[in-house]
Amino acid sequence: MVGLGAKGESELGASIPDGARKVAEHRYKSSTDFEGTLKYYKNVYPASSYPRKSVVNQPGVKAVHIPNTSGKGGWEGLNIYEANDEVRIYVVPAEGSGSKQRRKK
Numbered sequence: 355m356v357g358l359g360a361k362g363e364s365e366l367g368a369s370i371p372d373g374a375r376k377v378a379e380h381r382y383k384s385s386t387d388f389e390g391t392l393k394y395y396k397n398v399y400p401a402s403s404y405p406r407k408s409v410v411n412q413p414g415v416k417a418v419h420i421p422n423t424s425g426k427g428g429w430e431g432l433n434i435y436e437a438n439d440e441v442r443i444y445v446v447p448a449e450g451s452g453s454k455q456r457r458k459k
Contacts (some may be wrong), residue, residue: 366446367427369398384441
């Protein structure tokens with residue numbers, strides 16, 4: 355089920371844009387640029403209900419965190435970031451969502 359009439363996949367209940375390709379567990383590569391990806395999420399998760407927060411302040415890297423303020427689904431938030439000319443989306447699993455968490459080193 356995808357929220358608010360958006361097309362695309364979902365991961366842990368969080369909407370993933372059409373054309374995004376899964377690259378690892380909870381991680382996707384967006385098929386659009388950073389601004390296009392943010393525009394998608396602006397429509398799916400309005401900033402008035404899902405406030406954005408910049409999370410990186412480094413040259414050449416843009417990143418935004420969108421918290422799951424609704425509490426629905428197994429996701430805590432989304433990290434959208436651009437580095438090395440790629441836009442990635444990370445679905446942050448909620449505590450106790452049943453997601454595999456590896457802590458081996």
